[in-house]
Amino acid sequence: MRQTAEAKTLTLSGRLDTATAAALWPKLMAEAAGGPAVLDLAGLSALDTTGATLLLVAEAAGKGNRIEGAAPPVVAVLDRVRAARAAPRPKPEARLPVVARIGEATWQAGRAVRDAVAFLGELTLTLLGTLLRPWRLRFRETLRHLDEAGTRAFPLTVLLGVLMGVILAFQSAIPLRRFGAEVFVPNLVGISLLRELGPLLAGVILAGRTGSAYAAELGTMSVNEEVAALRIMGIDPMALLVLPRVLAGLLVMPVLSLLLTLAGLMGMAFIMGLFGFPLTTVQQQLVSTLHLSDLLGGLLKAAVFGLAIAGIGCHAGLGAGRGPRAVGDAATGAVVGGIVAIVVLDGIFAVAYERLGI
Template identity: 55%
Template sequence: MQGDEDQATADQGAVMESAEDTLRFSGPLGTAEAASLWPRAMEAARRGVRSIDARGVVSLSGTGAVLLAEVARHAGDAPIEPPGEHSAAETLKRMSDALAAAPAPPPPPRVGLVTRTGQLAIGTVKQCQTRVGFLGEVMLGWAGLLARPWRLRISELFRHLDEAGTRGFALCILLGTLIGVILAFQSAIPMRKFGAETFVPQLVGISLVRELGPLIAAIVLAGRTASAYAAELGTMKVNEEIDALSVMGIDPVAWLVLPRILAAGLVMPVLALVMDLTGLVGMGFVMQGLGIPPSMVMNSLQDWVSVGDLWGGLFKALIFGLTIGLIGCRSGLKTGGGPRAVGDAATSAVVGSLVAVVVLDGLFAIIFFRLGW
């Protein structure tokens, strides 16, 4: 220990003196004083202190007592001379006993790169197993429903059809019209350079029917319905209502999941069709403003947009809807405990649905390209 004195004074008057191998504290040692002295006290303790003298402390808070105890611990369990004032000495004793009874947990061991990679791989495999297991439960539920179709809750199915489909028509009409207008204007700008504005209806029509209609409808369904499924089922999970159904011998998958997945799958082609039609209407208004009559627009669409394009887009929408319903229900049933569980489940449902839709859309693009469709 250095022989010279090192003194640090807090704003409220607490004093810390370091002389030889003793660290002395004096004055009031409250929360503000302890915070001001903490860095210097820890540094002095690391340099080497054999004893701590707190006899000059006139008042002591819990934070100040923790400071004295931590300095002693960092100095190798150096002894502490308690304050002369009785209440301060009692505070120090109670805090020291509490810290000794509940010591701080040791720092976690350092994990190497190979170990972290292995843990990540094991966690990914477990997540995949959980998702495949849930998919298997849903498939078994569908098989049981085909054998006993009267188990399907028709009233619940119509409720979800209304919430996921009917109440989403207004949003789809608005988005579809705006998308058609935007695509028409943005396509007309480069086409005008080549005098090819007449090809805008073909471009917009194929883009909407094959790609943008199902994709934007899926985004709407993921934002509205997947989050609603996850929040509703997550609340039931937190309130132990799903466990109560299992205790009563009722399969939660058949009772709660299947109507929601079926409703999402049925409404998605309808929403995609609404997006397609309203987008074409919006594009028609723009073409009318550019001097292209509606009859010419209709003829172009009939020549270039086939029924196969429409069916392909609607089939994609059906798969998107089933996937969104499946992910939303799974996120709700896997909700944990705590106040943030339901919000985390809704967020997981939306993010997972969007990622799954984009991945499926890419797979469909590859398949359609290989099939020449």
């Protein structure tokens, strides 16, 4: 620092980067606020935005402060930071009143329902048109989706089924043992897996593996505008992209549900063997409890679950927005929507079966 009669001169040299500015900030501000000061930047070799901010704040800290001797690169940085500091800051959006927020949420929900109904109607028309003109269906693509959604999910389905059978057998045997009724564990586990847990858990597997995959694939195509290109070329994306995936979900879900149920019964039989019950006893209990209507009812539920999961996944993918988060949001929406849909449908089936006496 050099003091003259008119002002004091604060000389800066070398690099003024973030680390240097942090150490220099208190001292420079104290000197700059004390009176007219000249910030001599002739020896300054490098400057970043943090250093430029320090110099501009110091210039404005005292009356008569000014910057001199800066090289053209330093002046350029100072001008950019000065312009950024002078630019008007965007005002925060005004918060809507409660009634307006409720109305906006209702409007958005109505639009979502409208889009879902439109997608369902378009899919139905495509399916009916394919029945009249079967050559429109891409059989090779359908087989590929059957393999990805079904065959490759078999190991996970078997593992989950065995574990569920073991857990249900153990948890059911604990209260039944008080009454000496462990022999009825196969009845409880068998009816639970066949009618409820088999289709429901298979639906969770399909939603997590396949529903998210459908949404990610179609979402990527939507973001890259490939779906729009298909429409421009006169190709129906519903017949080309959606229908094979929906048919694969519809056909594969009953198989996954049955496989998970059989694996669960095997796990239950293993636990019953540990309890001292032979396999014939387990078989007799299952035969006396389970009926064909239980099997058909579970498979029907599984087929409807598969149709809903595949449709929701495709709808989420085709409705993906723009930006880096669009595909991730579509996949998340497909999984959440698929799981919520199968739970709601399971409740509807439970009421319907009870009313029909099934």
